[in-house]
Amino acid sequence: MSEASGAPAHRYTATVAGEIERRWQDYWEKNGTFRAPNPVGDLAADGAPTGDKVFVQDMFPYPSGAGLHVGHPLGYIGTDTFARFNRMLGRNVLHTLGFDAFGLPAEQYAVQTGTHPRVTTEANIANMKRQLRALGLGHDERRSFATTDPEYYRWTQWIFLRIYNSYYDAEQGKARPIAELAAEFADGTRETPDGTPWADLTRAEQSEVLDTYRLAYVTESPVNWCPGLGTVLSNEEVTAEGRSERGNFPVFRRNLKQWMMRITAYADRLVDDLDRLDWPEKVKAMQRNWIGRSHGAEVHFPVEQDVIEVFTTRPDTLFGATYMVLAPEHPLVDTLTTEAWPADVDSRWTGGASTPQEAIAAYRRQASMKSELDREENRDKTGVFTGSYATNPVNGARIPVFVADYVLMGYGTGAIMAVPGQDQRDWDFAEEYGLPIVRTVQPEKGFDGQAYTGDGPAINSANDSGLSLNGLGVDEAKKTTIAWLEEHGHGKGTVQYKLRDWLFSRQRYWGEPFPIVYDVEGIAHALPEDMLPVELPDVDEYAPTTYDPEDAETKPSPPLEKATDWVEVELDLGDGPRPYRREVNTMPNWAGSCWYQLRYVDPTNDDAMCDPENERYWMGPQPETHGADDPGGIDLYVGGVEHAVLHLLYARFWHKVLYDLGYVSSQEPYRKLFNQGYIQAYAYTDARGVYVPADEVTEENGTFFYNGEEVFQEYGKMGKSLKNVVTPDEMFDQFGADTFRFYEMSMGPFDDSRPWATKDVVGAQRFLQRLWRLVVNEDTGELRVSESDTVEPTEDDLRALHKAIAGVRADYVDLRFNTAGAKLIELNNYVTKTYGSAESTPRGLVEPLVLMLAPLCPHIAEELWRRLGHETSLTNGPFPEVAERYLVDDTVEYPIQVNGKVRSRITVPADADNDAVQAAALGEEKIAALLDGGEPRKVIVVPGRLVNVVV
RNA sequence: GCCCCCGUAGCCCAACCGGCAGAGGCAGUCGACUUAAAAUCGAUCAAGUGCGGGUUCGAGUCCCGUCGGGGGCACCA
Incomplete structure (x- = not known):
């Protein structure tokens, strides 16, 4: 398109750009330009690495068969620009890219075509690598890998075993080896859960006890079963509508035996340490919300022989609790449902049934049939009375117990004390069923709403047993109540979380096998390290059995189950060869991305997932640079906001376990996170x-x-089915990679989403052409740059140059690539205007311009740098330095405002003080005329900015 | 329903602690080159910051309300 006939032979066209780009890509590869040395091990160089280290990382891509469109590389170009800038400052920069290659698409393709997922995956990776190479990304290619490489997942399995062989010591607040727990049981330091001496337990019983402590454990518990996909899903993979995030199939809660990760043990640290991270507030808020920590109290309400335990965040409102509600699935519902209604029962409470049992049974049936969607659309409060009354522990009041579906079994204890005066849901229910409403917090003046959830003095809240809250504020009243409950044995202060343990097994083929076998008694055994990796067997059928998406009564059947030769093995795990069965579930897709930054650090290490010294160098805390509280982690992590909860929470969890066990020195994997925008x-x-x-x-x-x-x-979005895909390959052909890179970075702020506009790309191309023309004669190809002694830059030239240097440096540091690009164009326009038609361009202007462009457009910059006579690559600098003296002007022009409107201007020496500026302003002709001899009411002088005269 | 982010020229976007609304690009217009056109080069036009209030000497920037767009959460006790 830009190859019009008749263009000068040496113009910077797409063809010329393409030739230059391929040449420099070869050069970089051949010279290993972007190899970052490690302190120790295979990737160590002679002597210690020099300069500060910078570890930059992109979120792991899945190598899709569709190839990249122009939206995908946005983040990669940004991190590359940042990485290259830092290299030019003399820093040791680790930047590479691997592939998160396990996953459903390759497996589904395999199901359809019979092609082994590895074949598809490897072909996709090869294609993606080709596209990434053509972008000119400065990656250390030695550090790239795929999660599907057995040498990689060997260590994923190894970390799994570390987690499996650990428990959380709540007193020390950290994970410890399970062997230490076993030792404590054995020597009596710690009592076994039921008090039986450890030695009296059989090995099976001992192992059962330990299993209840492990950070990775098998449990039969309600999980999200998705018949349409034939697999179970984690909570994070289920949408608010109760469907699978992938495929949008119905998901059912079923009791199934599955692997779990005890991420809840880390809930507090995962919330608290967010404060130590340099992350977007939005992402922190999403994680806080997901973990959902709330402080409150557990309160016991006696009912006949039983006790209902509730969780409340408002123990201060206990005197306003006028009824209770159990979730329909609550285990106490059966026992609390009475034979007959009390004589004076309110007709609204019975659901029209003649006995409580009938009413409850009908209500439960109805509730179980309601989908999440129904619940969402219809928020009218419904419920039925159980026939039982509980006793409010603070005032002895007899309060009715209801069953209602607005209380969920999955949160807290599945039962609530209802306080209509201070909770709108309870208010709604109370109105519906004619229940009493007692305010226990005095609303603010003028409050005319229903439930009052704000702060205020407690009222109606005192008993004869020493509890009086009246007059206290909410916080004070909470503390007082909790102390009273604890003293009288009615409850205690407690903390609740929304976070649930992480469901860690999937019924899929294309995932990491668990390093676990079961003996004939069904007891799980961890495989020893020297048996890793457990490699995936070849199978005939890659798919799990899927079912009618609506059939909740089906059971998972993983594909590996059918690989009987692999499943049934004879192993010697210490007591001679015995038969075992392998675990047939595989790990979820998130496993491989939980720790890949550690492998980037030491990708070829056969003895460890990474050498501690290398980890400390690249990821360790740096209190001297980042403050005493620095948790460490990589220096910049760039990716889309869609991973705010799943990946980023899981990875933090694994990292903390590894930290507790002493394998890493950093407490967090990602010190700084940046969410790039999307190209729409x-x-x-x-x-x-x-x-x-x-x-x-x-x-x-x-x-x-x-x-x-x-x-x-x-x-x-950009997508095949929307017929609006533009690919990087098209951009390379039409403009070249540097133009494409420059355009992507100049479209807008790095974290903003913006619309793609192919017609706008030409602006970036024109800029590079103009710069090229300053250096190279388009007709002859000869250099048209002065030797330094012939044409010196003028004072004005140097002012323009150093202003640009200062601005561009600051912009690169803050990832403001769009404004950095604009400043380069501005400088280039200035130089073009001044020297474009002259005999030659001063070297003192062109060289810094080329160097400053290099992070954004590395190929053309290398090429011009070489043509300017430099023998070595500019990868490691120099980057132009600012000379401060060119940033300050001798004189300053002040606009003079009268009542906020610009009326005139004066020029004064830059070092003039405020009085002098004011005098000059008032003396200025137009201003003096406007004042007409009168005194201004006020004069504001903003040094270096403006003068405002108020009259 | 609740919370967060964003609304600046025809379009994409600048504007640091409140201080002259414009850095850059696209499009448009005019001119140069051309037989002509494309490409290229040069010049030029362009909004008072979604809307309504408020604070201030001064508001794109701070506050309140409102409209529009995007995102998150959603009976979490």
């Missing part, structure tokens, strides 16, 4: 709603046409 695109549909090719749509006065027919614009 317009798509167009015709009258039938069918997508038409976006690049053939024309616009006239705000109306869009395709083949003469009107079409309608949509804005959103």
Whole structure:
């Protein structure tokens, strides 16, 4: 497109750019330009690494078969620019990219075609590597790997075993080896749960006890079973509508035996340590919300022989508890349901049934049939009375116990004390069922709502047993109540979390096998390290058995189950060869991405997942740079906000376990996180709603046409089915990689989403062409740059240059690539205007310009640098330094405002003090005329900025 | 329903602690080159910051309300 006939032979066209780019990519590869030395091990260089270290990382891509579109590399170009800038400052920069290659698409493709997922995965990786190479990314290629490499997942399995062989010591607040727990049981330091001496337990019983402590454990508990996918899912993979995030199939809660990770043990540290991270507040808020820590109290309400335990965040409102509610699935519902209604029962409470048992049974049936969606759409409060009354421990009041589906079994204890005066849900229910409402917090003046949830003095809250809250604020009243409950044995202060343990097994083929076998008695055994990796066997069928998506009564059947030769093994695990069965579930897709930064650090280490010295160098805490509280971690982690909870929470959890066990020195994996925006695109549909090719749509006065027919614009993702995909390969052909990189970075702030516009790319190309023309004669290809002694830059030139250097440096540091690019264009325009038609361009201007461009457009910068006579790559600098004296002007122009409107201007020496500036301003002709001899009411002088005269 | 982010020229975007609304790009217009066009080069036009209030000498920036767009959470006791 830019190859018009008749263009000068040495113009910077896409063809010339392509030739230069391939040449420099070869050069970088051949010279190992981006290899970052480690302190020790295979990747160590001679002598210790020099300069500060910088560890930059992109979120792990999944190598999709569709290849990349122009939206995908946005983050990679940003991190590359940042990494290159830091290299030019003399720093030791670790930047590479691996592949998160286990996962459903390759498996599904395998199911359809019979191709082994490894074949598809490797082909996709090869294609993606080709595209990434063409972008000119400065990656240390020695450090790249895929999670599917057995040498990698060997260590994923190894970490699993470390987690499996650990428990959480709540007193020390950290994970410890399970062997230490066993030792404590054995020597009596710690009593076994039921008090039986350790030695009196059989080995099976001992192992059962230990299993209840392990950080990775098997349990039969309610899990998310998705028949449509044939697998179970983690809570994080289930949408609010109760469907699978992938495929949108119904998900059912079923009791199944599955592997879990005890992430809840780390809930407090995962919340608290967010404060130590340099992350977007939005992501921190999402994690806090997901963990959902709330402080409150557990309170016991006696009912006949039983006790209902509730969790409340408002123990201060106990005197306002006028009824109780159990979730329909609550285990006490059966025992508390009475034979007959009390004589005076309110007809609204019975659900029209003649006995409580009938009413409850009908209500439970109804509730179980309601989908999550129904619940969401219909928030009217419903419920039925159990016939039983509980006793409020603070005032002895007899309060009715209901069953209602607005209380969920999955949170707290599945039972609540209802305080309509201070909780809107309870208020709604109380109104519906004619229950009493007692305010225990005095609402603010003028409050005319229903439930009052704000702060205020307690009222109606005192008893004869020494508890009086009246007049206390909410916080004080909570503390007082908890102390009273604890003293009288009615409850205690406690903390609740929304976070649940992490369901860690999947019924899939293309995932990491568990390093676990079961003996004939069904007892799990961890495989010893020297049996790792446990490699995936070849199978005939890659798919788990899937079922009718609506059939909740089906059971998972993993594909590995059918590989009987692999499943049934004879091993010697210490007591001679015995038969075992392998675990047939595989790990979830998140496992491999939980720790990959550690492997980037030491990718070829056969003796450890990574050498502690290398980990400390690249990831260890740096209190001297980042403050005493620095948890360590990589210096910049860039990726989309969609991983805010899942990946980032899991990875933090694993990292903390490894820290507790002493394998890493950093307490967090990612010190600084940055969410890049997305590149969006317009798509167009015709009258039938069918997508038409976006690049053939024309616009006239705000109306869009395709083949003469009107079409309608949509804005959103780029995708094959939307017919609006633009690929990097097209951009390389039309413009070259440097132009493409520059355009992507200049479109807007790195964290903003923006629409792709191919027609705008030419602006970036023109800029590079103008710069090229300053250095190279387009007709002859000869250098047109002065030797330093012939044409010296002028004072004005140097002011423009150093202003740009200062601005560009600051922009690169803060990831403001768009404004850095604009400043380079500005400087280039200045130099073009001044020297574009002169005999030659001063070297003193061109060289810094080329160097400053290098992080964004490395190929053209290397090429020009070489043509300027430099023998070595500019990868490691120099980066231009600012000379402060060119940043300050001798004189300053002040606008003079009168009542906030600019009326005139004066120019004064830069070192003039405020009085002098004021005098000059008031003496200025127009201003003096406006004042007309009168005194201004006030004069504001903002040094270096402006003067405002108030009259 | 609750919480968070964003609304600046026809379009994408700048504007640091409140201090002259414009750095850069696209498009448009005019000119140069050309037989002509494309490409290229040069010049130029362009909004008073979604809307309504408030604070201030001064508001794109701070506060309140409102509209529009995007995102998160959603009976969590």
